[in-house]
Amino acid sequence: MHDSDDVTQFIPQSSLRKITDLSLPLEGLGLENALDDIDQFLKYSVKTNQPGFMNPLWGGMNISAFAGEVIATLTNNSMYTYELSPMATLIEQSLIQRKCEMVGFPDGNGTLTTGGSNGNMIGMMCARYVIDPLGQQRGFDGENLVCYVSEESHYSVLMAANVLGIGFDNVIKVKCDSDGKLRPDKLQEEIERTRINGQTPFCVVATSGTTVRGAFDPLKEIAEICADQKIWLHVDAAWGGSCLFSAKHRRLMDGVELADSVCWDSHKMMGLPLVCSAFLIKKPEILRKICSHGNVAHYLFLGDAEDVDLGRTSLQCGRRNDALKLFLAWREKGDAGWARLVENYVDLANYLQMKVERHPNLEMMSNREWSNVCIRFTAESIDHNEVNSTLRDRLVKSGNFMISQSNIGENTILRPVIANPSVSKETIDELVDEITKIGDDIVRGIPFSN
Ligand SMILES: Cc1ncc(COP(=O)(O)O)c(C=O)c1O
Incomplete structure (x- = not known):
């Protein structure tokens, strides 16, 4: 019964x-x-x-977030231009700014995405752009570039490798310690091994809060290796990012400010209705570059709104307003x-x-x-x-x-x-x-x- x-x-x-x-x-x-x-x-x-x-x-x-969800559906705007979504644009900018400050990207920017999986993909896409800027025009052969993740990382990294033409074989799973955290010494070894093989390391995806064990990879040590090797560091904080609110637990993500990009879901620990997720980047111009489509969308983006049209920093065209619910819940709490x-x-x-x-x-x-x-x-x-x-x-x-x-x-x-x-x-x-x-x-x- x-x-x-x-x-x-x-x-x-x-x-x-x-x-x-x-x-x-x-x-x-x-x-x-x-x-x-x-x-x-x-x-x-x-x-x-x-x-x-x-x-x-x-x-x-979360009742205020639920109200935000209903109102967002009621108003049914799309996030691509300021003209169509004036309030939602300002709200999203302010949320992204705030999350950027929290991870330690004072000049950063970002975008709300369809989830941590998407955020991981965008992080890897930025990394791919930095190592091979011409590839955006020319295409990628998918043989040479390699990225590194912990063996306990989320499967979305594999999906991103598929979408981006990196290939599953070029996602190197680095050994973890007995608590499920990526071992920096093994990362160093894997990077050296792949370089000897003639491949080009382009990205490390560290995890802050793994799916099964909730383990936090040691970001400081990983960031040092990435800086030394000139490799992009993306942090998948889809699950663990909310530790940054707590003076008691934020040490779990010490070193996140040294990363190049981060994704952080508010629809996980913060309890927002699905979906509400942020992709954050230290150097905003790179996000803008990877989202560029030239002047093709002349019917949508007008020159004078360059800086406020969020469609220029998103991979989506029509996009839900996921900002209002987070704004209302954050102001409530x-x-x-x-x-x-x-x-x-x-x-x-x-x-x-x-x-x-x-x-x-x-x-x-x-x-x-x-x-x-x-x-x-x-x-x-x-x-x-x-x-x-x-x-x-x-x-x-x-x-x-x-x-x-x-x-x-x-x-x-x-x-x-x-x-x-x-x-x-x-x-x-x-x-x-x-x-x-x-x-x-x-x-x-x-x-x-x-
Ligand atoms: C560590 C980690 N990263 C990424 C994701 C994917 O996030 P989303 O479901 O928002 O795409 C998850 C989902 O559980 C996760 O646990």
Whole structure:
């Protein structure tokens, strides 16, 4: 049985297809019908605002941001020109400026993008431009350029390499230490090895807050290597960037000011509705160069608005207003409110870690500094990977909690993440109880009933 507080009402795809009318009619069904369609949609949607939602790197509902989202849709402007989006242009500029100051790019600029994946791609595109400015006109052969990432980096770097014609083989995965942080000594070795092979290093993508473990790569050491080797440093802070609000945690990104570009999602830890993500760059002219399309768009961009038309620093043409929601939420909370949010998440993750360490049937699977908590259920003579995978499946189907499953090395792990303002200590107590109860049931051979 499911109740209205459930995170999810799991239903297999084949069954959902049978009970949902997905047809697109010849004659319209009228506005009234939309209410029935919405009911059905909401009934089977995952409730990301419920405390038990600890699955991806976001959750909860920010009311002022929600209002911003609605108003942005209502006004339905596009961000390419000041003429069309006067207020939104100024707001976006001010948000970008502020984030630039926070990462230590006082003369920087940037743009709101469709997400961290896109931000990583733009960072790599800037790096590619710097090493080979003529390629924008001439094209790239995709054989010579190599970039470097930690072996625990996000898959979007591979996607970017594909889009940019770099190729998967030319993304070098650098070894991490036992906590999942990129090892600078291994980076140095890989750079030397690829140079000896006749290839040209053009970009290092460091991660501030890895997806699985929440690890922060050592930016200062990496930046020193990049400066010495004249390689662009892009920092993927899609997940961890919000540590910059907190006096207690901002040391995790020490050295970010030495980078050339950064991406930082506000739709992750800051809890903005998807999507809201910034790409930031130290030298604004490079972003402008890679977004240049000559004078082709004479119908859109008029000469006298050169500096205020955001379409000149974006890869998109029509672009949503993602700025208003962040502006309203930031003004509601202030820096101090964001700092409290971040610190509360890390405190709650510490509490979960403490409970795990005290429980005989749970174990921590990685050290941590952020709000990712990598754990597993343990008992004598069990196949840990199989039991933990079954456990996660039963947990999600029971409906109260959604957490993710991942791997660290050969081990299957469970990864609750605290990035949802509805989560409290009570939620964590309940999560631990439910995980250990399901684990016990599996060990004792009790079949799953829901
Ligand atoms: C470390 C990291 N980088 C980049 C991304 C991609 O961000 P987005 O989903 O906004 O494209 C993610 C997503 O989880 C991530 O964890």
